[in-house]
Amino acid sequence: MVTFRPIDVPVDIDRDSARRAAAEELSDPKYRDARPNFLQEVGQWLGDRLEELLNSLSSDTPGGIFGVLLVVVLLIVLVVVIRLRTGKIARTSRAGGAVFRGQRKSxxxxxxxxxxxxxxxxxxxxxxxxxxxxxxxxxxxxxxxxxxxxxxxxxxxxxxxxxxxxxxxxxxxxxxxxxxxxxxxxxxxxxxxxxxxxxxxxxxxxxxxxxxx
Structure with a gap:
């Protein structure tokens, strides 16, 4: 029978550091510049998830470390979504459409x-x-x-x-x-x-x- 034993992950971060990192990342001006209704929805969902994870984090157990990693993944997802909505990729896609389609009026x-x-x-x-x-x-x-x-x-x-x-x-x-x-x-x-x-x-x-x- 094979027994799997938890392996320590070499990440040196505690609960307070994780909370500060999340707050600093989400305070970036580019998040405030995006559409308010979109950010409210994403922010609310992420806030709930972050609160759940941060409440369960513990630097003494491997599960806490993996929770921190999940927080980091969620932040990366948020950055990618915001970049797609407001960054260069979004501007490029918006700039490709014609002003007129079909018959022109005066x-x-x-x-x-x-x-x-x-x-x-x-x-x-x-x-x-x-x-x-x-x-x-x-x-x-x-x-x-x-x-x-x-x-x-x-x-x-x-x-x-x-x-x-x-x-x-x-x-x-x-x-x-x-x-x-x-x-x-x-x-x-x-x-x-x-x-x-x-x-x-x-x-x-x-x-x-x-x-x-």
């Missing part, structure tokens, strides 16, 4: 539908259509060519060359559009107002002359 039509959506409290639609109004107006002024498949980032970068005074605002507007339309974030009144101001600013700006190299 800039005024997009402005009108955006205003109606905002008045009804549908700020997701309001953000989408107001940014589309920005891009469509630039196409109508021949500052952008009418091209299918152009992403929000591409539109902002191309228009920013001709309208350098609003280049930063265009990039910010593209980010708002991508976050709502492709990133699953909720549109807000503040985001809609920012895009409305961007639209008005772009309409007043005169393009700079491009010098051929």
């Amino acid at each position: 800039a005024d039509d997009y402005r009108r539908s955006a205003g109606e959506a905002a008045a009804a409290g549908r700020f997701d639609d309001a953000v989408r259509d107001r940014f589309r109004a920005v891009v469509r107006a630039l196409e109508e002024r021949a500052l952008l060519d009418t091209r299918s498949g152009r992403t929000a980032d591409e539109a902002a970068a191309e228009a920013g060359l001709l309208l350098p005074n609003v280049a930063d605002r265009l990039r910010q507007g593209a980010r708002l559009f991508d976050d709502v339309h492709y990133g699953g974030r909720e549109g807000t009144e503040a985001a809609y107002q920012a895009l409305t101001e961007l639209d008005e600013r772009c309409r007043r700006e005169r393009p700079v002359a491009m010098v051929a190299s």
Whole structure:
């Protein structure tokens, strides 16, 4: 008969150290910057698990050490999930979608539908259509060519060359559009107002002359 005996794991960490490590990791600003409702759900679940594990930890038994290791694994999982939701991978996936799909409307039509959506409290639609109004107006002024498949980032970068005074605002507007339309974030009144101001600013700006190299 084979008898298995517990083997000491060479991890030198006690209950207080584990609690401090968990608190320090979860206090990182990147967790506070992610979507509040998502973090509340994940944080609540992890908090319950961490509380159960930390209450059962003991540095005198192998089980306590394995509990610490499980805490570390849970923290790693949280880091990976947050990175996928808010990090470079998420930004890359959001940036790949086109501004227009199907038949385009006029800039005024997009402005009108955006205003109606905002008045009804549908700020997701309001953000989408107001940014589309920005891009469509630039196409109508021949500052952008009418091209299918152009992403929000591409539109902002191309228009920013001709309208350098609003280049930063265009990039910010593209980010708002991508976050709502492709990133699953909720549109807000503040985001809609920012895009409305961007639209008005772009309409007043005169393009700079491009010098051929």
